Amino acid sequence: MAIAVFFVAAAIAVLGGIGVITFHQPIRSVLSLVLVMLALSVIFLLLSAQFVFAVQIIVYAGAVMVLFLFVITLLGPARELGRGRLRYQGWLSAVFVLVLLGLMWTMLQGVQYRQPDKADLNFFGTVQAIAVGLFTTYLYPFELTSILLLVAAIGAIYLSRKHIDEL
Amino acid sequence: MSQIYNDPIGHWVVVVVAMALLLFVVLTATAYTVWFERVALGRIQRRPGPNRVGPFGLMQLAADGVKLAFKESFIPEKTDRIIYVLAPTIGVAAAFMAWAVIPIGLWGNAVYWIADVNVGILVIFAVSSLNVYAIVLGGYASNNKYSLLGGLRSAAQLISYEMALGLALVPTFMIAGSLRLRDIAAYTVSWGPYHGPIPLIILTPIGFLIYLISATAETNRTPFDLPEAEQELIGGFLTEYSGLKFTMYYLAEYLNVITVSTLAVLLFFGAWYLGPVPPVIAFLVKVVLVIFLYIWLRGTFPRLRYDMLMRLGWKVLLPLALANVIVTAIVLVAVS
Numbered sequence A: 001m002a003i004a005v006f007f008v009a010a011a012i013a014v015l016g017g018i019g020v021i022t023f024h025q026p027i028r029s030v031l032s033l034v035l036v037m038l039a040l041s042v043i044f045l046l047l048s049a050q051f052v053f054a055v056q057i058i059v060y061a062g063a064v065m066v067l068f069l070f071v072i073t074l075l076g077p078a079r080e081l082g083r084g085r086l087r088y089q090g091w092l093s094a095v096f097v098l099v100l101l102g103l104m105w106t107m108l109q110g111v112q113y114r115q116p117d118k119a120d121l122n123f124f125g126t127v128q129a130i131a132v133g134l135f136t137t138y139l140y141p142f143e144l145t146s147i148l149l150l151v152a153a154i155g156a157i158y159l160s161r162k163h164i165d166e167l
Numbered sequence B: 001m002s003q004i005y006n007d008p009i010g011h012w013v014v015v016v017v018a019m020a021l022l023l024f025v026v027l028t029a030t031a032y033t034v035w036f037e038r039v040a041l042g043r044i045q046r047r048p049g050p051n052r053v054g055p056f057g058l059m060q061l062a063a064d065g066v067k068l069a070f071k072e073s074f075i076p077e078k079t080d081r082i083i084y085v086l087a088p089t090i091g092v093a094a095a096f097m098a099w100a101v102i103p104i105g106l107w108g109n110a111v112y113w114i115a116d117v118n119v120g121i122l123v124i125f126a127v128s129s130l131n132v133y134a135i136v137l138g139g140y141a142s143n144n145k146y147s148l149l150g151g152l153r154s155a156a157q158l159i160s161y162e163m164a165l166g167l168a169l170v171p172t173f174m175i176a177g178s179l180r181l182r183d184i185a186a187y188t189v190s191w192g193p194y195h196g197p198i199p200l201i202i203l204t205p206i207g208f209l210i211y212l213i214s215a216t217a218e219t220n221r222t223p224f225d226l227p228e229a230e231q232e233l234i235g236g237f238l239t240e241y242s243g244l245k246f247t248m249y250y251l252a253e254y255l256n257v258i259t260v261s262t263l264a265v266l267l268f269f270g271a272w273y274l275g276p277v278p279p280v281i282a283f284l285v286k287v288v289l290v291i292f293l294y295i296w297l298r299g300t301f302p303r304l305r306y307d308m309l310m311r312l313g314w315k316v317l318l319p320l321a322l323a324n325v326i327v328t329a330i331v332l333v334a335v336s
Helices: A002-024 A027-048 A050-075 A087-108 A127-137 A139-166 B002-006 B010-042 B060-069 B081-100 B121-130 B133-139 B145-176 B182-184 B205-218 B243-268 B279-300 B306-333
Strands: B104-107 B110-112 B188-191 B193-199
Touching: A002 A027, A027 A050, A027 B081, A027 B279, A050 A127, A050 B121, A050 B145, A050 B279, A087 B121, A127 A139, B010 B060, B010 B081, B010 B243, B010 B279, B081 B121, B081 B133, B081 B243, B104 B279, B121 B133, B121 B182, B121 B243, B133 B145, B133 B243, B133 B279, B145 B182, B145 B205, B145 B243, B145 B306, B182 B243, B205 B243, B205 B279, B205 B306, B243 B279
Parallel strands: none
Antiparallel strands: B104 B110, B188 B193
């Protein structure tokens, strides 16, 4: 049962990924990316990471992608331009795909399907478990990441302000 | 009951039956919420409201439903037809999915639920955050300036108030010590001689106030109905929708009103506990009272201006919600 759900979710994620790069209307690309996010959240749920499942939808599908959508709807239903292809683009992309597939193949050697260790499913992946991890073992990386995000946010605000002043 | 739940096939049977029942109950409840609102708004405005079809106008919604179903289903030209049709569907689906994790006390100690998730409230936030797609995509696919502006206003509004809404509920979780809706509903205290469930609004009144305001904004209702402000934007994102697609938007909106009212009852008003009253009746009465509160708000408040809406969300509600979290944390540590 779980394995069937996994394959359906994985197929949706891959199809959504293909949709992101093949659609010509930006809005369809965004919706494909939303589909990828939702499929990934289902995979998190299969790993009994219920908290990550909910956060994945709230943050990525509910906030980040809505901002993408916001910008695209504001710009209007423009079709993607960019007909200018690079020289040898087809050959280059084929080579890159081969290299990437080879890399993935070597990395996935020895990886097997397994169920998550059913140590205690009531605890695994819940808010308490994640909170304990974040505030004990991974406290410094967690706090440093939040400082990084703060710096990025302040930087974004500063850059956009400067733009207004020039106008 | 728990034996049936633990049996794999029995579990599926229970879940399928519960979902079918839920669909029926929730759809009926939505129809009568619309009727209730129209009558209540009518009385607030000193007019009778719907009273022609059936006794007390109770069949008005059936008549309206038939009328809407037979209306011409119109699709604007030069638009993305798939997205135009998809948008209202997303709205209804998101509104229904929240009901997968809402528990309801039935009789004695029997409690109904479909999925007992340990992050129940976060699942509700997750699916309700998908609601914004219905409005933005509807506004975009209508190929109409007013619809687009309505959709964009809504996106900004929903993102702004989601933060305050989430933070308003954090003290409730901290007090109850769980995100599972059933645990929060069953939160009990032992104060002197009294031992039993209490409405959590006693402990976090500010949390409820912020929740009430943000939830009104999240459901796009007056005084926060800027996405469909009819004087400025005709019908906002709804302008180009008619027939059953319009009905779906309408259904989703009222379903969301019922959902936020039910959540308010679960989180702040002691769920289905009310002395000796049977749980399901106590629950229904409380939910209807909270829905009436929302209708009352709609009937008596004027619409906010857009800059006031943003200022209220970011400069008043968000800091207040954060302060509420910090104060609750300090008090909890001091008490324990």
